[in-house]
Amino acid sequence: MSATLLSRPAASPVAVVLLPIMAAVSIGFLVIGLALPVLPLHVHQGLGLSTFFVGLVTGSQFVASLGSRVWAGQFSDSRGAKNAVIAGLLTAVAGGLLYLLSLGFMASPGLSVAILLSGRALLGAAESFIITGGVSWGLTLAGPSHAGRVIAWVGMAMFAALAVGAPLGMALYGSGGFAAVAAATALIPLATTFVVLPLRAAPRHRGIRAGIFSVAGAVWMPGLGAALSSLGFGTMIAFSSLLATNQQWNPAWLLFSSFAASLVVARCFLGHIPDKLGGARVALISIMIEAAGLAFIWLASNRVFAATGAVFTGLGFALVYPGLGVEAVRRAPPQSRGLVMGTYTACLDVALGFGSPALGLIASRAGLRSVFLATAVVVLAAAVIALRLVCAAPRSDALS
Numbered sequence: 001m002s003a004t005l006l007s008r009p010a011a012s013p014v015a016v017v018l019l020p021i022m023a024a025v026s027i028g029f030l031v032i033g034l035a036l037p038v039l040p041l042h043v044h045q046g047l048g049l050s051t052f053f054v055g056l057v058t059g060s061q062f063v064a065s066l067g068s069r070v071w072a073g074q075f076s077d078s079r080g081a082k083n084a085v086i087a088g089l090l091t092a093v094a095g096g097l098l099y100l101l102s103l104g105f106m107a108s109p110g111l112s113v114a115i116l117l118s119g120r121a122l123l124g125a126a127e128s129f130i131i132t133g134g135v136s137w138g139l140t141l142a143g144p145s146h147a148g149r150v151i152a153w154v155g156m157a158m159f160a161a162l163a164v165g166a167p168l169g170m171a172l173y174g175s176g177g178f179a180a181v182a183a184a185t186a187l188i189p190l191a192t193t194f195v196v197l198p199l200r201a202a203p204r205h206r207g208i209r210a211g212i213f214s215v216a217g218a219v220w221m222p223g224l225g226a227a228l229s230s231l232g233f234g235t236m237i238a239f240s241s242l243l244a245t246n247q248q249w250n251p252a253w254l255l256f257s258s259f260a261a262s263l264v265v266a267r268c269f270l271g272h273i274p275d276k277l278g279g280a281r282v283a284l285i286s287i288m289i290e291a292a293g294l295a296f297i298w299l300a301s302n303r304v305f306a307a308t309g310a311v312f313t314g315l316g317f318a319l320v321y322p323g324l325g326v327e328a329v330r331r332a333p334p335q336s337r338g339l340v341m342g343t344y345t346a347c348l349d350v351a352l353g354f355g356s357p358a359l360g361l362i363a364s365r366a367g368l369r370s371v372f373l374a375t376a377v378v379v380l381a382a383a384v385i386a387l388r389l390v391c392a393a394p395r396s397d398a399l400s
Helices: 002-006 014-035 038-046 051-079 081-105 109-142 144-196 212-246 254-270 273-277 279-299 303-330 334-366 368-391
Strands: none
Touching: 014 038, 014 081, 014 109, 014 144, 038 051, 038 144, 038 212, 051 081, 051 109, 051 212, 051 334, 081 109, 081 144, 109 144, 109 334, 144 254, 144 273, 144 303, 212 254, 212 279, 212 303, 212 334, 212 368, 254 303, 273 279, 273 303, 279 303, 279 368, 303 334, 303 368, 334 368
């Protein structure tokens, strides 16, 4: 059965193989997209807390994801990628319930935000299991020769959900407040679980699995490059809606949705490029485009200019993660791909979890625009990593 499944892409287009997985990931991530433009407004305006707490609440999800990435990878390798996705969806339901509970303590902003942080933590773990399981599932079915496309397209499904979720979340927030967003956060992943259950599971690879330290030693360099570039994503999540509101660029979700939509388009039509041209080469060019987009937003005097910058930021970030992900998968044996993807993605969580509060401090001291300039400089540092990987010899057997 294993041989049959692994050879399936030869007879069927990769898109057909990945479509059910992409659908499950997309629906599962819709709940995260709902809250992205809403949480900064709820924390800053609803609870009356500072931009530091905006960054803290936004970043807490990534800290929780960091703590669960390795567990999610090991779970996916040992218990199956499909089971990892299901576990993530059920955890997301619990996170939504904590969102609802936090509303009962609005009169005590400190307690309310503490409960909200707990809900964000559960959603961070849920996100970890869903995306790690989804990518591992796709890699097993499509094969390593399509690694860039799998990572790009499963990620595309995630960002499509984020792009749709942003305006939908604002609509829910406008009609029913944060309670409507919280209820949707609990109900949507519960419904998605019933969509995933009938799907065919991927076979598990036999053999001795690499340990965490061996995996970390092999993938730290592409992981570091991805971490640095991911701060552009973190800045768009935490501060794009606040900047738009501050500058009266309506609608408030314009910048983030422009970012996410351009990312989805780039991954849809260019997701195969890292497999053909080399992951590091594609990442190097993409990093430059992402940094330029962030600089556009910093300089923007109107919403059209700012949205253009958001589009370039999305186009650039779109292929950095799959491009460097190809470099990470190249170093991975088949039986440890879940752990490799979990460890690789954990590098992003380090940057987002600790970088978002730091960016919040920059915003509180130097203004919202300064965050985009600071992030552009950090993203450019990832180009050094990508250039080094371009010059390095392939290491396909690093963990063999």
